[in-house]
Amino acid sequence: MAVDYATFELGDFTLQRGATLRGAKLAYKTFGELNAAKDNVIVYPTWYSGQHYDNEWLIGEGMALDPAKYFIIIPNMLGNGLSSSPSNTPEPYNASRFPKVTAYDNVRAQHKLVTELFGISHIRLVVGWSMGALQTFHWGAMYPDMMDLLAPFCGSAKCSRHNFVFLEGVKAALTADAAFLDGWYTDKPAKGLRAAARVYAGWGFSQAFYRAELDLTAMGYSSLEDFLVGFWEGFFLPKDANNLLTMLWTWQNGDISDNDLYKGDFQAALAAIKARTFVMPGQTDLYFPPEDSASEVAGMPNAELIPVPSIWGHFAGGPGTNPEDVRFLDRKLRELLAS
Amino acid sequence: MAVDYATFELGDFTLQRGATLRGAKLAYKTFGELNAAKDNVIVYPTWYSGQHYDNEWLIGEGMALDPAKYFIIIPNMLGNGLSSSPSNTPEPYNASRFPKVTAYDNVRAQHKLVTELFGISHIRLVVGWSMGALQTFHWGAMYPDMMDLLAPFCGSAKCSRHNFVFLEGVKAALTADAAFLDGWYTDKPAKGLRAAARVYAGWGFSQAFYRAELDLTAMGYSSLEDFLVGFWEGFFLPKDANNLLTMLWTWQNGDISDNDLYKGDFQAALAAIKARTFVMPGQTDLYFPPEDSASEVAGMPNAELIPVPSIWGHFAGGPGTNPEDVRFLDRKLRELLAS
Numbered sequence: 001m002a003v004d005y006a007t008f009e010l011g012d013f014t015l016q017r018g019a020t021l022r023g024a025k026l027a028y029k030t031f032g033e034l035n036a037a038k039d040n041v042i043v044y045p046t047w048y049s050g051q052h053y054d055n056e057w058l059i060g061e062g063m064a065l066d067p068a069k070y071f072i073i074i075p076n077m078l079g080n081g082l083s084s085s086p087s088n089t090p091e092p093y094n095a096s097r098f099p100k101v102t103a104y105d106n107v108r109a110q111h112k113l114v115t116e117l118f119g120i121s122h123i124r125l126v127v128g129w130s131m132g133a134l135q136t137f138h139w140g141a142m143y144p145d146m147m148d149l150l151a152p153f154c155g156s157a158k159c160s161r162h163n164f165v166f167l168e169g170v171k172a173a174l175t176a177d178a179a180f181l182d183g184w185y186t187d188k189p190a191k192g193l194r195a196a197a198r199v200y201a202g203w204g205f206s207q208a209f210y211r212a213e214l215d216l217t218a219m220g221y222s223s224l225e226d227f228l229v230g231f232w233e234g235f236f237l238p239k240d241a242n243n244l245l246t247m248l249w250t251w252q253n254g255d256i257s258d259n260d261l262y263k264g265d266f267q268a269a270l271a272a273i274k275a276r277t278f279v280m281p282g283q284t285d286l287y288f289p290p291e292d293s294a295s296e297v298a299g300m301p302n303a304e305l306i307p308v309p310s311i312w313g314h315f316a317g318g319p320g321t322n323p324e325d326v327r328f329l330d331r332k333l334r335e336l337l338a339s
Numbered sequence: 340m341a342v343d344y345a346t347f348e349l350g351d352f353t354l355q356r357g358a359t360l361r362g363a364k365l366a367y368k369t370f371g372e373l374n375a376a377k378d379n380v381i382v383y384p385t386w387y388s389g390q391h392y393d394n395e396w397l398i399g400e401g402m403a404l405d406p407a408k409y410f411i412i413i414p415n416m417l418g419n420g421l422s423s424s425p426s427n428t429p430e431p432y433n434a435s436r437f438p439k440v441t442a443y444d445n446v447r448a449q450h451k452l453v454t455e456l457f458g459i460s461h462i463r464l465v466v467g468w469s470m471g472a473l474q475t476f477h478w479g480a481m482y483p484d485m486m487d488l489l490a491p492f493c494g495s496a497k498c499s500r501h502n503f504v505f506l507e508g509v510k511a512a513l514t515a516d517a518a519f520l521d522g523w524y525t526d527k528p529a530k531g532l533r534a535a536a537r538v539y540a541g542w543g544f545s546q547a548f549y550r551a552e553l554d555l556t557a558m559g560y561s562s563l564e565d566f567l568v569g570f571w572e573g574f575f576l577p578k579d580a581n582n583l584l585t586m587l588w589t590w591q592n593g594d595i596s597d598n599d600l601y602k603g604d605f606q607a608a609l610a611a612i613k614a615r616t617f618v619m620p621g622q623t624d625l626y627f628p629p630e631d632s633a634s635e636v637a638g639m640p641n642a643e644l645i646p647v648p649s650i651w652g653h654f655a656g657g658p659g660t661n662p663e664d665v666r667f668l669d670r671k672l673r674e675l676l677a678s
Contacts, residue, residue, distance in 0.1 A: 161550065164563065166541040202507070207626075
């Protein structure tokens with residue numbers, strides 16, 4: 001089968017928690033051309049369960065992320081089914097035995113891609129939604145001299161305790177299905193995937209979204225149950241359960257200071273981020289509430305808090321679901337790139 | 340085994356959705372003495388999965404709900420394990436075949452208890468937390484001439500769409516466990532109960548609660564995981580799965596207008612509530628957000644919105660978990676009863 005993306009061989013890639021992924025792969029897609037000065041680079045990591053396809057809504061001619069101007073690299077997160085993941089890694093590190101991967105590991109892999117494959121030493125902008133924002137923050141803290149700008153939206157530099165708990169619920173629902181077989185399923189644990197989807201449904205969109213019935217009017221579902229089955233279960237069912245759990249662990253353990261650079265000093269890691277940063281939480285995001293972003297911005301020397309004025313909850317940030325929010329984000333990214 | 344509560348025989352009790360519970364039982368407990376004028380009555384329904392024991396924190400000498408002054412009746416909700424429930428109803432309506440019960444059914448049963456057993460024709464106050472608030476609203480709309488005061492806190496007159504979705508997540512997690520056996524389990528579906536508990540954990544308390552680590556400092560758990568196991572799983576595991584699902588259905592289908600009186604006209608039902616009412620949402624409640632209460636108050640002729648200033652989320656309202664919130668509620672109830 002022809003693929004429309006490329007794969008970078010990471011080789012034997014030793015992870016932060018100790019395992020080595022032999023023959024590790026980083027799938028990526030690029031848009032636009034790298035200019036001669038190699039100074040038109042945008043890195044745009046993927047989000048929880050998303051693949052590079054699911055990032056494309058923010059890229060386009062005439063948009064801030066314009067491939068006519070920029071060389072845009074979308075690296076796929078480890079565990080997302082395209083880069084090395086439980087679902088595509090050969091024995092013995094396959095399936096349930098796929099190792100723990102941190103956001104630090106992801107960004108280190110992406111740094112190898114950017115520097116070794118493309119010979120890029122400077123990045124104009126790193127931008128990302130949700131877990132893409134987590135990776136964006138990691139870029140800023142791990143390679144503070146390497147980029148001009150950061151735009152993490154609807155995400156955090158460290159998984160909050162409440163966010164951790166929300167994810168525990170998703171995980172518990174998924175793994176309550178006996179068909180999950182501790183990760184050694186051959187048939188997918190559909191009941192668990194559907195349950196995880198229903199748990200997620202209350203978190204993904206805000207109370208105000210449901211109150212306004214945007215699932216019906218804006219998204220076109222025929223009933224609330226149709227939205228739960230058609231959108232949410234339909235979203236989770238095609239995904240591999242072990243992949244979802246790998247990325248969930250990455251999310252829960254996200255922390256820009258949990259590494260040798262900062263040794264757990266979260267404030268030091270925030271303070272080290274030099275890039276001009278627009279931190280853009282969704283105003284009604286239930287798991288990345290603006291208060292968390294505000295407290296992170298307070299610790300960053302060059303950051304600005306720009307809440308996305310939206311009742312779409314976490315989906316204020318993506319994946320292109322609400323055109324008005326896309327326009328807002330695009331306008332802010334344009335402003336940031338013009339600076 | 341001696342019990343510390345009484346049981347009212349409802350006889351053959353035909354439910355709103357068509358089934359008849361033969362030999363239906365309403366368990367209740369009273370505090371204080373009914374005076375000669377029978378005008379010192381407070382009705383105080385229970386909440387989701389709670390039993391009358393779990394309501395006692397708001398009752399006490401010198402408190403607003405003072406048994407030295409008032410005759411306080413706590414009726415146990417149908418499905419809560421003491422009143423007729425899947426777990427205690429004989430065949431054929433036992434277990435998974437226990438019929439759908441509405442809040443309307445519950446309040447009609449409570450009305451029988453109050454009028455037929457005690458000969459009470461007037462109630463001073465109906466008060467309740469969460470699903471107790473749902474029943475409180477129902478009292479106001481179903482028997483608008485019967486009481487002076489209402490105090491629903493952290494609850495609503497109609498289950499919002501978002502609240503419905505949150506409960507879908509809880510239900511999906513519980514029933515994803517194959518041991519649930521479509522409700523015909525003999526051994527309890529412990530994995531499903533634990534999963535439901537973990538889903539609930541993110542909803543019960545607010546983001547700010549977890550941010551402030553009140554699970555550790557105020558509640559004394561030794562870690563977040565200890566809180567999830569010790570408090571949340573410990574809370575759900577002793578409960579019967581079918582009972583939980585019965586009450587969950589009651590909750591999801593709560594609506595003061597869904598009956599012959601109002602025929603679905605929610606605004607008419609709100610407008611019919613004559614009692615002076617303090618509607619007290621928790622300021623940070625994630626499933627009964629203050630916005631929903633505000634819109635209900637706007638439709639009630641004699642209601643006041645009094646948010647509970649607390650970061651305890653839904654638990655701002657009970658069950659007596661945070662002493663400061665208890666004092667706030669008690670003060671407001673005193674004010675209401677003095678009017």
